[in-house]
Amino acid sequence: MKDYIVRAIAADGQIRAFAATTKNMVEEARTRHNMSPIATTALGRLMTGGAMMGTMMKSDADVLTIQIKGNGPIGQMTVTADAKGRVKGFVANPEVMLPLKDGKLDVAGAVGIGVLSVIKDIGLKEPYVGDTILITSEIADDLTYYFATSEQVPSSVGLGVLMNKDNTVHEAGGFIIQLMPDATEELIDKLEQRIKEITSVTEMLEQGMTPEEILNHILGDMNLEILDTVPTEFYCNCSKDRVSKAVMSIGAEELQKMIDDDKPIEVNCHFCNSHYTFTVEELKQMLEAVRR
Known part of the structure; x- marks a missing residue:
């Protein structure tokens, strides 16, 4: 199945939503950079978030760059995306290895404490730059915090990468759900409760849920309307x-x-x-x- 992003609205335009499946993109990044499972998971999450954020931009010429500079052993991570769903990225230390934490890959330990920067080049003299501290260093929470503080858009970001035992990518994907300025208090409370009930993105991916099914699972009773789908891929314009x-x-x-x-x-x-x-x-x- 090809990677793609779904764009949608719900609650009569009070909510906008994005969901993505990115297994092939993350696997290509893993292969190109010969990454360890923990580096693949960390960069895969950031690339998935970047892909969806890229499609939020207005013009095809706009470019979004997300950088995470933490004091962990993975070093700096950089992802660049455009409005067409094309994404590329790298980590400073692709071979980083850490012991499991509570039976899971310790992404937060690999990233460490630091800063998340979002740079938007939208054709102005100077690019827009938004810097926020890393809240959990798990990446999804950090992007959620970025939206709330830098863009003043209440959001919920979920990102997941599942690895196979042979270090290939089993599944990857995620969602971004955002409240629009006219959202009612009643809707806000309902959505907050719904988000709390979600176990994890990886669980939804493990069940083989498509981006449409993920959004339906979260927003299905809120008049969900799928607007369009955008192909997404690992793409580098170097030559x-x-x-x-x-x-x-x-x-x-x-x-x-x-x-x-x-x-x-x-x-x-x-x-x-x-x-x-x-x-x-x-x-x-x-x-x-x-x-x-």
């Missing part, structure tokens, strides 16, 4: 041409040093782990272009 421009940006002096070494150089993309090799001849051509 040899883009990378060569990045190399050229270091300037003529540094390029000359590389040429003097008389060896090809290899440049890796952080996001997708693709490798690009440039021969000495190519470096000479780049130097000529810089000097023009």
